[in-house]
Amino acid sequence: MRRRLLTAVVAGAVLALAVPTAADAASRPTGIDVSFPQCGTVLPAVGDFAIVGVDNGVATQANPCLATQLAWAAGSPGTVHSRVDVYVNTANPDRAAASFAPTGDVTKRGRKVLSPYGHCRNETSRACSWVYGASLAWDDIETSGVTGSVGRWWLDVESINSWSTSTARNRAALEGMTAAFTKAKKPVGLYSSAGEFKDIVGTVPASSALSKLPSWIAAGTTQGSAERLCSHAPLTTGRLTLTQWRDTAAGIDRDVACGVLTKAPKPKISGHSRVGEKLTAKAGTWGPGSVHLAYRWTRDGHDIAKATHRTYVVKKADKRHRIAVRVTATETGYSRSAKTSASHRIAS
Numbered sequence: 578m579r580r581r582l583l584t585a586v587v588a589g590a591v592l593a594l595a596v597p598t599a600a601d602a603a604s605r606p607t608g609i610d611v612s613f614p615q616c617g618t619v620l621p622a623v624g625d626f627a628i629v630g631v632d633n634g635v636a637t638q639a640n641p642c643l644a645t646q647l648a649w650a651a652g653s654p655g656t657v658h659s660r661v662d663v664y665v666n667t668a669n670p671d672r673a674a675a676s677f678a679p680t681g682d683v684t685k686r687g688r689k690v691l692s693p694y695g696h697c698r699n700e701t702s703r704a705c706s707w708v709y710g711a712s713l714a715w716d717d718i719e720t721s722g723v724t725g726s727v728g729r730w731w732l733d734v735e736s737i738n739s740w741s742t743s744t745a746r747n748r749a750a751l752e753g754m755t756a757a758f759t760k761a762k763k764p765v766g767l768y769s770s771a772g773e774f775k776d777i778v779g780t781v782p783a784s785s786a787l788s789k790l791p792s793w794i795a796a797g798t799t800q801g802s803a804e805r806l807c808s809h810a811p812l813t814t815g816r817l818t819l820t821q822w823r824d825t826a827a828g829i830d831r832d833v834a835c836g837v838l839t840k841a842p843k844p845k846i847s848g849h850s851r852v853g854e855k856l857t858a859k860a861g862t863w864g865p866g867s868v869h870l871a872y873r874w875t876r877d878g879h880d881i882a883k884a885t886h887r888t889y890v891v892k893k894a895d896k897r898h899r900i901a902v903r904v905t906a907t908e909t910g911y912s913r914s915a916k917t918s919a920s921h922r923i924a925s
Contacts, residue, residue, distance in 0.1 A: 606834045610664070610821070612632075615646070626657075628832065631717055647725070667713065670739035677709070679712065701741075710751055718757065767787065781812075791815045792815060794812065794819070796821075800822060821833075835911060840864040841863055843861075844858050846919070872886060874901070
């Protein structure tokens, strides 16, 4: 992949990643991802798993070394993560710039499809963007030459490719790709950095086909920093599965397979559900490792401002509403996990 990021830019603000220290652990399984930039080079030992780029940096062009790189990737043991994944470039250019612009509910190669946004009618719309994305995915499925067992097809979302100024239409294109891969029984995931994804796709609603997809996030500079990224927020609500860092000495991108917390109990609330009384969150035992716990109290499912402590004093505004607490656990090398307690109705 082509991005080499240390920071992520979100709405004009720069979010700096933590600087790694000498105490950085190297505990998680690691893999390598390769694509067209590695054509003609001697690839290193494959690692615990491998990921190969299907395209040539552009969604409509094939990686000329795909077959060779897939054969190399097949030598991985598949430790924790699937042995071989692939990733595909994505895009949603303006109709004038697109090599293929849908004029109806048909892909470039004649496959009939229908978007959840209605019919595509030779226009700039979410429906036509969805068809465009579905067309890209079916091309990848039918013409790329990817054979054998592949764990997941990752959608590579990056600003260097061509995009509409409408995040809603860009989101529709990715939803179209997701629908095609899903129909072909190929698991899908999202690869990006937090800043680029937000700029290109915007806010992903719960109704979107993207909302629960797993994430693979770039921006690490060492294995330690990539392991710390595992506990960051995913791109949507799906689990953050992989993080990436640039191995500058080897001139290659490497990846961390984020672990899953095996102990993640549902929290409980103790105390009287009356105005003026103190409620206490009982998180239980999480693990493995020295898990950090964060608390957020909610009213009828919505976050309560500044209610981020283990205890909460019931307010008048809570009367006749339901109060709950969400506990989020983070640990280096592991995906963050959140559990919400049962809700308690506050007496009037």
